[in-house]
Amino acid sequence: MSTTNALLYCAVNGIANNTNGIGRQTKTFLATLARHHHRLSAHAGAFTPYLAVPEPGPATWGYNEDDLRYARRVVEELGGQILTLPYDTRGAFWHSDTWRQLSDGAARTAGHLADRHDKVLAIGVDTPFAGLAHHAGTHPGVEVLLALFSTARITERPAPDPGRVTWEEEAITAASLHPRAWVADIGDFLTRHLKDHYRLDPASLRSWPSGLHLTSPDLTPPTRTEAERIVRAFGIPAGRPVVAAVGRTDRTKGLDLLIEALAPLRDDVHLAMVAVPTDDDRAALLDSYRHRSAELGLSATIIGRYDRDIPRALAAWPDTRVMAVPSRGETLANIVFETALWAQRSGAVVLAPNIDGFPEQITDGHNGLLYHPTPGALTAGVRRALTLTSDERAQLRANAHRSVVGERNADEHLAALLAAFWQPRTTGVARLLGHPATDARTPRSQAPTSTHHPLEATP
Missing domain, CATH: 3.40.50.2000 (Glycogen Phosphorylase B;)
Structure with a gap:
């Protein structure tokens, strides 16, 4: 033995x-x-x-x-x-x-x-x-x-x-x-x-x-050149605030909720969404997301495959104001922790519903933003994120980074x-x-x- x-x-x-x-x-x-x-x-x-x-x-x-x-x-x-x-x-x-x-x-x-x-x-x-x-x-x-x-x-x-x-x-x-x-x-x-x-x-x-x-290399922030190369490869426009999201084509991830919530903001933001089909017959949801975005007149890039460098670039891209996590149910979302590392120098703050495990990941107004999952609240949460000053965003990102490094x-x-x-x-x-x-x-x-x-x- x-x-x-x-x-x-x-x-x-x-x-x-x-x-x-x-x-x-x-x-x-x-x-x-x-x-x-x-x-x-x-x-x-x-x-x-x-x-x-x-x-x-x-x-x-x-x-x-x-x-x-x-x-x-x-x-x-x-x-x-x-x-x-x-x-x-x-x-x-x-x-x-x-x-x-x-x-x-x-x-x-x-x-x-x-x-x-x-x-x-x-x-x-x-x-x-x-x-x-x-x-x-x-x-x-x-x-x-x-x-x-x-x-x-x-x-x-x-x-x-x-x-x-x-x-x-x-x-x-x-x-x-x-x-x-x-x-x-x-x-x-x-x-x-x-x-x-x-x-x-x-x-x-x-x-x-x-x-x-x-200390994993894929959790280090990309350089601005790296992020720009990836963002531009997907045709994401320059100079417009980006709302990013990453998730499976699974109802619980709530990506459909984000699409609907951005309709009143169609003239103000660009949606960059990574929506990955699951192993069952949910690929149709990807088409429905694209169809509904077009129907609502959103400026949107919906990417139907997962590559680690894509969310990494989106999180760190200076034009990305929000990493939205609109889940209907979530224990602890990896993307919240990951965004804190990727966006430590520039990029997104996280916006998530005040349910389940999100309050133990995010203290509202300290290291991210929370919203109550009621009608209109996700739209209001995005608006709130868009009105933050660059200094306020930087402070939220710094606090998020400090929290993840210290606790995770x-x-x-x-x-x-x-x-x-x-x-x-x-x-x-x-x-x-x-x-x-x-x-x-x-x-x-x-x-x-x-x-x-x-x-x-x-x-």
Whole structure:
């Protein structure tokens, strides 16, 4: 048996593709491993990283060989590997039958790793791997962490899919009952939501705030020349205030709401929208966005594909006054954090509705703007952004940048998480009381805290 621990990261996006926020989280995880594995190991104990992913191929949404090669290179250089999980590709992917296959396969994989490593932490990322909680007690060397980033009750309001809700409810119940299953506390809103609507036991929580790999090259601001090249390539006019937006062609992203809201401002702004079709039959929404924009007489550029450089350029472009995030439901929007980094020198301030997780990302008038999601409020919010002086915009951007850098360092968050599982001091309360470590349920409020940054404390 290896003297190292194993970290098994199970995800459906970001390994062989990169098409949504979960993909971005996976990319953040990989970048953190690539740069900080040695220091993470020094802080939390030696470990080997593994990735579990649905068997890549034509059925994979946005399948990209380059993404797969990058993920494989990162983990293989650290002694790990990518472990593929077979599933019935003829069925619907976003269905509990498929998720059950994936979760069962990931649990078996974790068990095999436990035969070779001292301890295994299996992280099930979002809904498709929520079923891992049911297997938490099957191998004494395996602990499970469910890292949900949303739920059907958030993204499918007002009528969430009953099958998905049942799947999520059963997973949270299992995590609350099993002594080796935990739920990631990624942010205040989602944690409250899980407690209130899914009866999550607060003692099952482990802190793992949503964050970014802050030094990643794709999070650095582009030069003005770079931004201009990209903006001009899409025909975005010069000298006119730009309202930017980035999202999937998914009703919950609210891109249709932004189009309607800009109708009274058609003579004042240019809409630059990145609207990426999802893996189901929502490509028609892209056409409807274009049609409706033309019908309303908007000056608009609607881009139907995602390239990381496009939102990066739009956020930093001096003419971009607003990065609008008009979601109907959102836990923590990556674009809010990313815009804070891209636009630190010039460009957009973020405008978002005062719902869900946005108030923990944005303090209105301090590091961005919030609006109440009532008729006419989004239009008024854009108008408000347009009336800001250059000094006011600069102050909002500076505050946003300072907040993200100070609170959203994914490297530090991962170091603290791994130490909480693998270092004896993190279960100190239970052990001092004489309880077995496997039964420890130390609420976050009682957990030992540290005043230093974990990675800075190691050589």
